[in-house]
Amino acid sequence: MKYFSKIYIAVVFMLLYIPILVLMLFSFNKTSNTGAFDGFSLYWYKELFNSPETFTALKNTLILAVSTAVIATVIGTAAAVGMVKMKNHVLRTAIQSVTNIPMMNPDIVTGISMMLLFVAIGTFVGLADKLSFWTMLISHVTFCLPYVILSVLPRVKAMDKSIPEAAQDLGCTPIQSFFKVELPMIMPGIFSGAILAFTMSLDDFVISYFTNGNDFQTLPLLIYSMTKKEVKPDIYALSTLMIIAITVLLILSNFSGNKDDIDRRRHEKMIAKASAQKPAAKKN
Numbered sequence: 001m002k003y004f005s006k007i008y009i010a011v012v013f014m015l016l017y018i019p020i021l022v023l024m025l026f027s028f029n030k031t032s033n034t035g036a037f038d039g040f041s042l043y044w045y046k047e048l049f050n051s052p053e054t055f056t057a058l059k060n061t062l063i064l065a066v067s068t069a070v071i072a073t074v075i076g077t078a079a080a081v082g083m084v085k086m087k088n089h090v091l092r093t094a095i096q097s098v099t100n101i102p103m104m105n106p107d108i109v110t111g112i113s114m115m116l117l118f119v120a121i122g123t124f125v126g127l128a129d130k131l132s133f134w135t136m137l138i139s140h141v142t143f144c145l146p147y148v149i150l151s152v153l154p155r156v157k158a159m160d161k162s163i164p165e166a167a168q169d170l171g172c173t174p175i176q177s178f179f180k181v182e183l184p185m186i187m188p189g190i191f192s193g194a195i196l197a198f199t200m201s202l203d204d205f206v207i208s209y210f211t212n213g214n215d216f217q218t219l220p221l222l223i224y225s226m227t228k229k230e231v232k233p234d235i236y237a238l239s240t241l242m243i244i245a246i247t248v249l250l251i252l253s254n255f256s257g258n259k260d261d262i263d264r265r266r267h268e269k270m271i272a273k274a275s276a277q278k279p280a281a282k283k284n
Contacts, residue, residue, distance in 0.1 A: 027236035044233040051234060057222040061202060064218060068140040069198040076148025077190050084156045103146040111210035114139045132213035139211040140201045148193035155189030195249055
């Protein structure tokens with residue numbers, strides 16, 4: 001049984017990572033032949049940097065992903081903190097269930113429903129361009145928001161509620177207590193949610209396909225348009241660079257999470273010690 005589990009894990013990892021390794025290998029191929037590796041070359045990386053269409057799509061994708069991550073993280077963090085502090089258990093459960101709907105819905109259902117909503121609103125207002133960057137941004141924030149909430153919510157629930165109270169006893173206002181005490185303690189969850197929102201927005205195709213305007217094209221949409229003709233290896237090169245960048249972000253996220261946990265425990269000890277010393281000082 002022990003060897004079977006190891007073989008099973010090895011097969012799973014092979015199925016997950018061999019296609020990625022093949023893509024990275026053929027990004028260094030001398031020719032555009034995907035049936036054989038004809039030699040190592042950086043030709044397709046040079047072609048990538050000489051392709052204005054690809055770089056425009058990359059710029060649009062990064063702008064959309066960063067904007068989505070920032071907005072979804074801010075809203076998701078506020079929602080997670082607010083849901084934990086709600087006293088009505090029934091209402092809190094209902095809000096959590098409604099929040100998870102975009103995550104449970106198929107992407108095509110979310111994409112079509114968002115498109116119909118934007119077209120209806122655009123027609124009612126009288127807009128010439130009913131779909132644009134802003135409709136894509138709203139759609140991406142909508143489907144990324146539940147993932148941010150799920151990343152932040154466990155951190156907020158696990159936080160010692162006496163720590164913010166101790167900070168307020170030491171002279172902090174509720175707002176100061178949140179930004180100086182609560183926010184650093186839940187920061188690993190916030191950072192993980194932001195990375196998750198960024199990566200999900202980065203590679204989304206279905207929802208972007210239904211909600212994008214004519215003047216804004218992302219990389220997944222560009223690659224899809226190329227599949228009707230031919231996907232050149234410069235896209236392999238771009239995908240390789242994106243994989244490396246996301247891997248670096250995940251490594252930094254793990255290291256940041258470990259460091260934040262150490263800092264959080266040290267911060268909790270300092271506040272608890274100060275809170276314990278204050279009553280002793282009053283008695284004296």
